Amino acid sequence: xxxxxxxxxxxxxxxxxxxxxxxxxxxxxxxxxxxxxxxxxxxxxxxxxxxxxxxxxxxxxxxxxxxxxxxxxxxxxxxxxxxxxxxxxxxxxxxxxxxxxxxxxxxxxxxxxxxxxxxxxxxxxxxxxxxxxxxxxxxxxxxxxxxxxxxxxxxxxxxxxxxxxxxxxxxxxxxxxxxxxxxxxxxxxxxxxxxxxxxxxxxxxxxxxxxxxxxxxxxxxxxxxxxxxxxxxxxxxxxxxxxxxxxxxxxxxxxxxxxxxxxxxxxxxxxxxxxxxxxxxxxxxxxxxxxxxxxxxxxxxxxxxxxxxxxxxxxxxxxxxxxxxxxxxxxxxxxxxxxxxxxxxxxxxxxxxxxxxxxxxxxxxxxxxxxxxxxxxxxxxxxxxxxxxxxxxxxxxxxxxxxxxxx
Amino acid sequence: xxxxxxxxxxxxxxxxxxxxxxxxxxxxxxxxxxxxxxxxxxxxxxxxxxxxxxxxxxxxxxxxxxxxxxxxxxxxxxxxxxxxxxxxxxxxxxxxxxxxxxxxxxxxxxxxxxxxxxxxxxxxxxxxxxxxxxxxxxxxxxxxxxxxxxxxxxxxxxxxxxxxxxxxxxxxxxxxxxxxxxxxxxxxxxxxxxxxxxxxxxxxxxxxxxxxxxxxxxxxxxxxxxxxxxxxxxxxxxxxxxxxxxxxxxxxxxxxxxxxxxxxxxxxxxxxxxxxxxxxxxxxxxxxxxxxxxxxxxxxxxxxxxxxxxxxxxxxxxxxxxxxxxxxxxxxxxxxxxxxxxxxxxxxxxxxxxxxxxxxxxxxxxxxxxxxx
Numbered sequence: 001x002x003x004x005x006x007x008x009x010x011x012x013x014x015x016x017x018x019x020x021x022x023x024x025x026x027x028x029x030x031x032x033x034x035x036x037x038x039x040x041x042x043x044x045x046x047x048x049x050x051x052x053x054x055x056x057x058x059x060x061x062x063x064x065x066x067x068x069x070x071x072x073x074x075x076x077x078x079x080x081x082x083x084x085x086x087x088x089x090x091x092x093x094x095x096x097x098x099x100x101x102x103x104x105x106x107x108x109x110x111x112x113x114x115x116x117x118x119x120x121x122x123x124x125x126x127x128x129x130x131x132x133x134x135x136x137x138x139x140x141x142x143x144x145x146x147x148x149x150x151x152x153x154x155x156x157x158x159x160x161x162x163x164x165x166x167x168x169x170x171x172x173x174x175x176x177x178x179x180x181x182x183x184x185x186x187x188x189x190x191x192x193x194x195x196x197x198x199x200x201x202x203x204x205x206x207x208x209x210x211x212x213x214x215x216x217x218x219x220x221x222x223x224x225x226x227x228x229x230x231x232x233x234x235x236x237x238x239x240x241x242x243x244x245x246x247x248x249x250x251x252x253x254x255x256x257x258x259x260x261x262x263x264x265x266x267x268x269x270x271x272x273x274x275x276x277x278x279x280x281x282x283x284x285x286x287x288x289x290x291x292x293x294x295x296x297x298x299x300x301x302x303x304x305x306x307x308x309x310x311x312x313x314x315x316x317x318x319x320x321x322x323x324x325x326x327x328x329x330x331x332x333x334x335x336x337x338x339x340x341x342x343x344x345x346x347x348x349x350x351x352x353x354x355x356x357x358x359x360x361x362x363x364x365x366x367x368x369x370x371x372x373x374x375x376x377x378x379x380x381x382x383x384x385x386x387x388x389x390x391x392x393x394x395x396x397x398x399x400x401x402x403x404x405x406x407x
Numbered sequence: 408x409x410x411x412x413x414x415x416x417x418x419x420x421x422x423x424x425x426x427x428x429x430x431x432x433x434x435x436x437x438x439x440x441x442x443x444x445x446x447x448x449x450x451x452x453x454x455x456x457x458x459x460x461x462x463x464x465x466x467x468x469x470x471x472x473x474x475x476x477x478x479x480x481x482x483x484x485x486x487x488x489x490x491x492x493x494x495x496x497x498x499x500x501x502x503x504x505x506x507x508x509x510x511x512x513x514x515x516x517x518x519x520x521x522x523x524x525x526x527x528x529x530x531x532x533x534x535x536x537x538x539x540x541x542x543x544x545x546x547x548x549x550x551x552x553x554x555x556x557x558x559x560x561x562x563x564x565x566x567x568x569x570x571x572x573x574x575x576x577x578x579x580x581x582x583x584x585x586x587x588x589x590x591x592x593x594x595x596x597x598x599x600x601x602x603x604x605x606x607x608x609x610x611x612x613x614x615x616x617x618x619x620x621x622x623x624x625x626x627x628x629x630x631x632x633x634x635x636x637x638x639x640x641x642x643x644x645x646x647x648x649x650x651x652x653x654x655x656x657x658x659x660x661x662x663x664x665x666x667x668x669x670x671x672x673x674x675x676x677x678x679x680x681x682x683x684x685x686x687x688x689x690x691x692x693x694x695x696x697x698x699x700x701x702x703x704x705x706x707x708x709x710x711x712x713x714x715x716x717x718x719x720x721x722x723x724x725x726x727x728x729x730x731x732x733x734x735x736x737x738x739x740x741x742x743x744x745x746x747x748x749x750x751x752x753x754x755x756x757x758x759x760x761x762x763x764x765x766x767x768x769x770x771x772x773x774x775x776x777x778x779x780x
Contacts, residue, residue: 025529128659131524136671184651184669191654356582363586 030057034099037076037161038108039137040146041086041123043115048122050089051080051147052101053161060158074213075158078150086126103130107165108138109183110202112146113231116238120186124236127183135183138165141199141231141238151211152204152225164202164225171227176257176282177248178227190236193366194355194373198250201228201241234349242343249340252301252333253352255284259305264328266312274311277329277390279303286357294379297354301333301384306392313402316393330386337384350377417620420628422554425561427609427632429692432639434516435605436663437686438743439640440647445657447598449583450590451644454598459637461599462606465756466633469612470626472763475770479617483707486762489769498762499708505754506700507721509608511728512739512747513697514538517690518729519736524664525683535726542694543722546702547715550618553695560692564685568639571678572646574670579649602640604748607755609633611696614703660736698722 038053059073079096083089093101111123127133142149150160157163172180178200189197206223210216230247232240242250251257259280263273282303289296307316307325314321344352355373359366369376418426443451476485483502487495518535526534545553590598612629619625647662650669656662667682701721706714733739 025533026526128665131527134668135665136669136676182669182671184655184665188652188655192652360582360585363589 028102032099033102034093034097035102036106037159038110038150038164039103039106040080040110040112040142040150041115042080042112042146043118044082047082047084048086048089048115049080049082049147050086051078051150052093053078053150053159054097054099054101055105055159074153076153076160078147080147086122087130103132104134106134106137107161108140108168110140110142110146110149110164111199113141113143113238115146116141116231116233116236118237120190120233120236124183124187124190128187135187137183138168139181139183139186139199140164140168140202142202143228143241148204148209149202149225151209152223153210153212153216154225155216155221160225167225167227168200172256172258174259176251176260177244178230179251179254179256190233192356193359193370194350194353194377195235196349196351197233197236198247198351199231199233201231202226203228232344232347232349232351234347239349240347242340242347245336246340246343249333249336249338250344250352252282252284252337253286253299253340255282255286255353257282257284257303261308262329262332264325264332266310266314267324267328268331275307275325275328276309277325277388278305278308279388280305280391286353288354288358288361290362291381294376294381295354295358296381296383297357299337299382299384301337301386301388303387304389304391307390307394310399311401312399313405315398315402317397322390322393326388326390329388329390333386333388334384337382337386341382345378348374348378350374354380418551418554418615418618420619420621420624422551422558423612423615423619423628424632424635425557426550426554426615426692426696427612427629428561428635428639429557429689430611430696431605431608431632431636433686433690433693434513435602435636435640436643437516437520437661439601439605440644440656440662441659442601442744443598443644444648444653444662445598447590447594448657449585449648449653450588450595451598451648451653452584452641453588453590453595455602455637455641455644457595457599458602458606459633459641461603462609462633462637463630465607465609466612466626466629468756468759468763469610470629472613472759472766473616473622473625475766476616477622479622481617481703481707482613483704486766489766490762494765496708498758499704501754501758503701503704503708505750506697506704507725507728509751510694510697510701510721510725511732512742513690513694514725514729515733515739516743517687517694519739520661520664521683521687523660523736524679531730532726535729538691538694539722539726542691542698543718545691546695546698547718550615550699553692553699557692560688564689567681567685568642571667571670571682572642574672574675574678575646575650575666578669579646580652581649583648583652584645600748601743604751605640606633606636607751609636610755610759611700613759614700698725701725 034052034054036052037055040051042049042051053076055076056073059075081089081092081096083092090101111120127135127137152160154160154163157166168180171178179198181197181199186197186199203226204223205226206221209223210221215222229244230242230250231238232242248260257279259278262277262279264275264277265271265273266275282301285300287298287300289298316322350373354377358369440451443454447454476482480488483495483499486498514535517538518531521534522529522531545556609629609632612625612632616622616625619628643663647656647666650666651659651662659665664679664682667679668677670676670678698718698721702714702717705711705717705721711717733742
């Protein structure tokens with residue numbers, strides 16, 4: 001055989017080997033998989049009910065091209081299966097679906113409050129164990145049936161699962177009242193010193209639910225998906241809820257406030273909140289101190305941002321005015337933290353990270369404290385201290401109200 | 408001239424350093440973080456530092472042995488010239504067995520990882536067969552070719568490693584390293600054992616040394632190789648703690664890969680795929696190095712001239728041993744946690760130490776004989 005023929009044979013052989021070793025057993029054909037954009041977990045009569053929001057690719061392309069043009073095909077379908085274990089329920093999906101479920105693109109997981117009463121450990125285990133379920137999925141909780149959340153359609157975002165995830169991430173970044181919790185965050189928090197965690201709530205606000213193309217094809221929907229309160233989990237089970245106001249203070253204590261908007265009063269005697277401030281940056285430091293048998297927690301919040309709006313008759317060129325505004329903001333945040341602290345104490349669950357902080361500062365004492373952390377936690381006294389700087393006041397130097405009063 | 412006619416392919420000092428890193432790190436980065444963090448919690452980084460100190464001592468021991476062999480004679484031939492044929496045969500067989508056993512363990516680790524993380528339904532035989540095929544093909548071409556490939560692989564894997572850390576910046580929480588020193592000394596030492604075992608794989612330097620162009624730099628090569636390996640492992644362990652805290656990595660099979668999964672920006676996600684790609688390139692080199700060790704010991708002891716068929720034979724043997732020695736992942740995990748470290752230490756540290764002692768005694772007695780004459 002000539003040299004050239006041998007080289008050709010080698011190339012053919014290499015090509016053949018490449019073709020034969022392309023992972024045939026694990027190939028996934030697009031027309032054989034059902035891409036789930038969201039999953040919901042319910043628990044009823046001793047069975048896990050797993051619901052899937054499956055994307056219909058052909059309907060999405062149709063929806064992209066027929067904006068406002070009659071009743072389009074719906075972009076997703078929702079169906080459920082049930083079983084004694086979560087994965088048993090998932091595999092039962094082959095009984096009713098021609099396509100195999102594909103979870104790698106799942107953006108959100110909604111767990112019903114009832115399901116959390118069974119404990120979240122089986123769910124976390126599923127996500128950490130199986131490579132097709134990614135631990136970067138956002139976890140939310142619903143007070144009612146989780147499946148109904150998946151059935152609700154969104155107007156702006158074609159795939160509701162994507163829409164919920166983007167809303168959640170956007171809120172955590174721009175408003176920071178509720179945190180964006182991924183599966184691995186949840187797993188880490190429940191394994192932390194306090195063995196507790198929080199989850200944002202997702203609710204359908206209004207009724208009836210928007211589940212058909214006809215209902216979606218309106219300028220004002222009868223109902224919509226909305227982020228609600230903050231669920232508090234202790235030892236992987238739901239122990240209570242915090243309002244958004246309370247969740248905001250918790251966010252400061254947990255150092256999870258990235259950016260937010262705060263309304264505040266013109267002065268201490270005023271009850272009306274007529275100014276708005278955009279907090280652009282915030283940092284919270286927790287410093288525990290021993291005080292007899294208990295602890296005092298110094299909560300130092302430092303933040304800066306800009307003034308967005310004011311209806312106070314003030315001249316913003318004067319540093320004293322800015323200083324007074326900063327004091328108003330600081331008082332408001334301190335009050336908010338104190339209010340949240342009382343709410344957290346009522347639930348007897350350390351979701352504010354005090355256990356971690358005390359564990360880190362007093363590792364030797366922690367071993368003893370951890371045996372009855374709840375009792376120690378309830379005795380902690382907090383000392384919030386807030387330092388806010390209004391860096392910018394926008395394009396107007398004086399308030400419009402001041403100018404109009406002068407004129 | 409064919410490869411068979413070249414007695415010693417020469418590799419540069421830099422190539423030797425890189426080969427040493429590839430000999431230690433690929434499986435270490437996958438297996439050790441989970442065990443070390445599981446035992447020492449947030450203080451696992453201390454375990455790695457302790458292991459690094461032991462590794463440096465191992466290198467000093469190996470380089471001391473190599474110093475007595477300035478002519479660059481293959482290690483077993485050098486042992487034979489000093490301790491005789493019987494000792495050399497015993498040592499050679501023990502080492503060949505060690506390299507073959509470890510090789511099958513490495514192949515199984517590769518199969519397990521790919522089966523768990525990506526290729527869930529692909530038969531283990533196919534995954535292992537492809538890996539062994541590629542490694543045999545590379546190893547047959549000799550150490551110099553493997554070393555050249557090693558440089559290329561090292562280049563892109565280091566870039567990917569640091570890009571991956573850079574992309575994780577938002578996920579790193581320094582607070583997870585505190586409280587420092589909470590783990591007891593026993594836990595820290597317990598956490599360091601696997602890393603000590605893996606660092607002892609640097610004993611391959613004894614076999615590799617005659618191929619290095621700068622014999623005088625063997626100690627420096629060893630120290631650099633060990634320090635770079637320790638640095639990569641240390642960073643891997645620290646990043647796993649900073650991302651997942653001290654509790655979660657201990658229950659994860661592959662925290663290093665899971666860390667890459669957490670990278671999730673609008674513009675980039677699924678970095679675990681890149682990690683797997685980079686890791687697979689490095690593990691092929693590790694397999695090559697252990698092939699080299701197995702065949703080198705075997706052919707030196709049994710004075711085999713043609714080594715190519717033995718690469719294929721040992722490849723098949725290692726693949727089958729890897730596939731059928733451990734019935735399940737649990738068996739492999741138990742082997743990695745408890746049996747592998749004593750086995751590695753006895754072959755990589757105990758045996759060389761006995762040899763060093765014997766060489767020292769024979770050197771002394773020879774010196775006395777010369778003095779008497």
